[in-house]
Structures are given as structure tokens and as C-alpha cells.
Amino acid sequence: MLTDIPAILFWLKKLLGQLLLPPLAPLLLILVGLLLLRRWRRTGLSVAWLGLAFAIVTASPATVGWMLGPLEATPPVSLAQARQAQAIVILGGGRRSYAPEYGGETVGRLTLERVRFGARIARETGLPVLLTGGLPGEGMAEADLMHDALENDFGIAPRWIERASRDTRENAALSAVHLEAAGVTRIVLVTHAVHMPRAAAEFEARGFEVVPAPTGWFGNREPSDDLPNLLPGANSAFAGWLATHEWLGRLAYRLGV
CATH class of the missing domain: 3.40.50.620 (HUPs)
Structure with a gap:
């Protein structure tokens, strides 16, 4: 059982991170949007589409590569x-x-x-x-x-x-x-x-x-016109998770969290 404040804060931060990261975050947005449809149709549709867009952005090679670009700018060491x-x-x-x-x-x-x-x-x-x-x-x-x-x-x-x-x-x-x-x-x-x-x-x-x-670079430096490499997949989804995690981590550290 957790009894010290730093440990509690650490696990709260981990839980919050899971709620903000794919795949859970886009799924929650889609779920909330669907639940809102009956009473607030326009709002529900907007939230559900936002969740779908979030899922696509964080799993598609092109957008994941864009997210990774500034993070993976350090060259290999000699x-x-x-x-x-x-x-x-x-x-x-x-x-x-x-x-x-x-x-x-x-x-x-x-x-x-x-x-x-x-x-x-x-x-x-x-x-x-x-x-x-x-x-x-x-x-x-x-x-x-x-x-x-x-x-x-x-x-x-x-x-x-x-x-x-x-x-x-x-x-x-x-x-x-x-x-x-x-x-x-x-x-x-x-x-x-x-x-x-x-x-x-x-x-x-x-x-x-x-x-x-x-x-371990996850961004693809070589352009590809091979269809399987252009579609969302397990590798690009994992890379998207990492990129989102890192951007959130940088934001948290800037906020002193």
C-alpha cells in the first residue's frame, strides 16, 4: 500500500499519462462522443471525430514521422x-x-x-x-x-x-x-x-x-512509396505512442510536474 506522498504523486502522474496517451485517450474521446450523441448530437460528433483523428495521427507513418522529427534530431555519436x-x-x-x-x-x-x-x-x-x-x-x-x-x-x-x-x-x-x-x-x-x-x-x-x-531511431528517414509503409500499423502506432509520451513528458517537466 502506498503511504508516502512522492509515491502517490508518481502513480497519479503515471495514471494521468495513460489517460492522455494512445490508444486509451482516443478511445475515451470516441466513447464520450458517442455517449453525447443522444442529447448533444453536434458536440458528440465533434468529440468522436476528434478521437478518431487523434488515433489516426498517432498511428500513421507520415504524421508520426512529423512528431518524431524534432525529437530525434541528435546525430549518432562517434x-x-x-x-x-x-x-x-x-x-x-x-x-x-x-x-x-x-x-x-x-x-x-x-x-x-x-x-x-x-x-x-x-x-x-x-x-x-x-x-x-x-x-x-x-x-x-x-x-x-x-x-x-x-x-x-x-x-x-x-x-x-x-x-x-x-x-x-x-x-x-x-x-x-x-x-x-x-x-x-x-x-x-x-x-x-x-x-x-x-x-x-x-x-x-x-x-x-x-x-x-x-x-533506436523510430522515425523513417528514407521516403517510401510502398503502400504497407504508408498505412497505420503496429510499428507506427508504437512510435506514435513514444512520440506522444515524450512530448507530454517535456511539457510536464516545463510545468515542473
């Missing part, structure tokens, strides 16, 4: 740039709670992509690694799951593990405790390209010089 840093920081990006093939839990898709790229940079540069990701619910801390993947699957042992953070802001704040104690001021930051602007800003606000090392 090894020369990475070698100028003092440490590598890899941010958690979710877990799989049901992974019987791994004996319980494991890192999710996004986290695995970050761990893989961070391991490659660490192997090429020899820089020490910090893993950051906490425990918003039950189970192992995300950083411990990352530790298991990084060491057992990629042969890299992290130097620091930060297990208490619940979001990007706390990733930066709590990682700073370990890094500052070691005299680290310049870091290679590994996260997805769509998340990099917000993540880098949080670490820079803590006084770090950040070498961005984005991975």
Missing part, C-alpha cells in the same frame, strides 16, 4: 566523441515482468537496445558504466535487470548501479550522487533518440557535460 568522456550512463527503458525463459523478469525491448549500445561503447572505449533505473512496483530494480543483461549477455561489468530512480529526472539526480563522488563531470549518455533531448537536459541541469549517444 567513438572519438565518446572517448573524451569519463563514464557511460545507460538509462533504463522498461522491463518484461513475465520472462519464464529467464527465470522471472528481464529487461524490456527498449532497455535491451540501450544496454546493447552502451556495451558496445564501453567495449570500444574502456569507460566505466553506470546503470540507472529503479523499482516503481514489485520485483527487481530495473538497474539490476540491466546489470544481469550487461554482464551475462555482453560481458561488461558496470561500476555503479543506481536502483532508486522512478523517472528521467530522478535518473539524473540519483546518478549524480555516484558520479560526483567519483569526480565524473563528462558523461556519455545512452538512451533512445526520441528520449535524448529530455534526458540530456536533465543531466546538464545537474552540471554534467553530456556526450549524447542516441540509439
Whole structure:
């Protein structure tokens, strides 16, 4: 049972986020619009059409690409740039709670992509690694799951593990405790390209010089006239969810939420 105010606020924020994100947000708009039809037909139709437009915009490759463009503007890192840093920081990006093939839990898709790229940079540069990701619910801390993947699957042992953070802001704040104690001021930051602007800003606000090392671009840089690539699909819907999540996250941070 949640008893502390920060935890309650965290879960309220997560709940509000789910209500504002696809697919739930457009479905709720459509449902509300249909319920309004009998008494306020014009208003009901407007709300329902708004929900449908929201669903299409956040699932269509063209509009999702437009949403991702400003977020995924950071170019790939070079090894020369990475070698100028003092440490590598890899941010958690979710877990799989049901992974019987791994004996319980494991890192999710996004986290695995970050761990893989961070391991490659660490192997090429020899820089020490910090893993950051906490425990918003039950189970192992995300950083411990990352530790298991990084060491057992990629042969890299992290130097620091930060297990208490619940979001990007706390990733930066709590990682700073370990890094500052070691005299680290310049870091290679590994996260997805769509998340990099917000993540880098949080670490820079803590006084770090950040070498961005984005991975996993979701925007399609190559124009396509192939019909399946122009229609809404599972991949574009997931990318649309990520883009909407990131824009809402940036707005929330600007509002100090």
C-alpha cells in the first residue's frame, strides 16, 4: 500500500499519462462522443471525430514521422566523441515482468537496445558504466535487470548501479550522487533518440557535460512509396505512442510536474 506522498504523486502522474496517451485517450474521446450523441448530437460528433483523428495521427507513418522529427534530431555519436568522456550512463527503458525463459523478469525491448549500445561503447572505449533505473512496483530494480543483461549477455561489468530512480529526472539526480563522488563531470549518455533531448537536459541541469549517444531511431528517414509503409500499423502506432509520451513528458517537466 502506498503511504508516502512522492509515491502517490508518481502513480497519479503515471495514471494521468495513460489517460492522455494512445490508444486509451482516443478511445475515451470516441466513447464520450458517442455517449453525447443522444442529447448533444453536434458536440458528440465533434468529440468522436476528434478521437478518431487523434488515433489516426498517432498511428500513421507520415504524421508520426512529423512528431518524431524534432525529437530525434541528435546525430549518432562517434567513438572519438565518446572517448573524451569519463563514464557511460545507460538509462533504463522498461522491463518484461513475465520472462519464464529467464527465470522471472528481464529487461524490456527498449532497455535491451540501450544496454546493447552502451556495451558496445564501453567495449570500444574502456569507460566505466553506470546503470540507472529503479523499482516503481514489485520485483527487481530495473538497474539490476540491466546489470544481469550487461554482464551475462555482453560481458561488461558496470561500476555503479543506481536502483532508486522512478523517472528521467530522478535518473539524473540519483546518478549524480555516484558520479560526483567519483569526480565524473563528462558523461556519455545512452538512451533512445526520441528520449535524448529530455534526458540530456536533465543531466546538464545537474552540471554534467553530456556526450549524447542516441540509439533506436523510430522515425523513417528514407521516403517510401510502398503502400504497407504508408498505412497505420503496429510499428507506427508504437512510435506514435513514444512520440506522444515524450512530448507530454517535456511539457510536464516545463510545468515542473
